[in-house]
Amino acid sequence: MSKNAIILLSGGLDSITVLALAKQQGFGCYALSFDYGQRHNAELNAASEIAKLYQVIDHKIINLGLGSIGGSALTDQNIQVPDKLEEGIPVTYVPARNTLFLAFALGWAEVLKITDIFIGVNAIDYSGYPDCRPEFINAFQHLANLATKAGAEGEHFTIHTPLISLSKAAIIKLGVELGVDYAPTVSCYSANSQGQACRVCDACRLRMIGFAEAGIPDPTRYQQ
C-alpha cells in the first residue's frame, strides 16, 4: 500500500497541527471533514481553506445529519452552549461523534487502499469526552481490523493520535515548530459567520489558556 493517510480535519487548532505533522512525516494526505449540524459552521470554511493551503490530494466534506438525532449543545438548538467549563462530561459532547468520524474514515481508507488514519484527539484538555481516550482509540483500531475486507486479508490499520497526551500549550508549540499559522483555524463552539470566536465557550477558553501558557501571541479572530 502507498504511504498515504487520511486526516480528520475539523478546521480547528488540533487538526491543522495533525495535518502539518503527517505532511512532515511524508504522508500524502487526504482530508475528511463533516457537516454534522454543528452550530459553528465557520469550522468547515476553515477546513476547506486549510486543505487548500496544505495541498491535500482530496478533501471530502460528508453531510452527517446528526441534527435529526440531537442530544448535544453542538447539534441541538434546544440545548444552550455553556459559557463556563463544566464538571464531568460536557453538554457539548456529541453522541458517538468520533466513532462515526472514524467509521467514515475507515470506509474511505479501504476504498483508497490506505491503512493510516490521523485524528487530533486529546485526552488532556478534553478529558470529559469519552471518545477522546486512548482506550477508545485502541478499541477502534482493533475493530477496524475486524470490520474490513483489508483487515480480513491481513492489512493492519493504524489510528494515529499524535496529540493524545499533549496539553493545548504543547500542541501549539509543536505546531509553531512545524510552521503552522493558526490564524485561519476556528475552535469556538459559537463562532459567527466570519469565523470570529466568542471568547467564553469551553473551546475558546482552552484555546486562550493554551496560547498564554505557550507564551505565543494568540492570532484568533475574536468578536468585538
Next chain:
Amino acid sequence: MSKNAIILLSGGLDSITVLALAKQQGFGCYALSFDYGQRHNAELNAASEIAKLYQVIDHKIINLGLGSIGGSALTDQNIQVPDKLEEGIPVTYVPARNTLFLAFALGWAEVLKITDIFIGVNAIDYSGYPDCRPEFINAFQHLANLATKAGAEGEHFTIHTPLISLSKAAIIKLGVELGVDYAPTVSCYSANSQGQACRVCDACRLRMIGFAEAGIPDPTRYQQ
C-alpha cells in the same frame, strides 16, 4: 433505563425477522434505516412499510452519502452487481457499512437513553462480509461502552444479533413462527422501483434457496 431498543431495519428478510423477535421479547422498538446510495432503493420503501406495520415508536432514515466514497457494487455505478455467487469477499461488500450503521445506532441510542441495539447480521450465508462476524460484533460492543457518556457512567450496551448463527432457512422458519409476512420485504440488490426482485443476484439466490430449504412458499415479487 426503559426497555426500549433500536432495530437496524434494512427492509430485507433478516431485519423484519429481528424486529418481530424484539417486539415478541417485549421491547419498545425504534427503527433505523440508511439511504447510503444503494441501488436497491426499493428496500427503503419496504422498511417504511414494515416500520408502520409493526407500529414502531419512531423510524428514522439517515442519508449517508456513501456514494461519494464508492468502492462497492452497491454504491458505485461503475462496479457491476454480479449475477452469480462469488468466492471470497464479494464486490457487493460496502466498506465499513456495519461499523457506520452501528455507530449511528449508538449515537441515537445514547440520546434516547437506550442500551439495546438489534442488528440482523448473519455469519452463515453472508460469511464473505467481514463485518457480519461475531468477533466484529463483540469488538463493536466493547467499543460502544468506551465511546459513550453512558458507557463511561456505567451503563452497558448490548448488540443483539439473534440471527448470527442461523441459516437463511432457519431465519425464515423463525419468522413464520413469529407471524412474519415476507411479501413486503426486499432483498434483491437490483430490485426495480416496484420492489420486484431480479432472481439472479447473490441476495436473490440466497433468499430463494432459503425458502426452498425451509419448505415454505416464496412470496417474493419477481420481475417477469
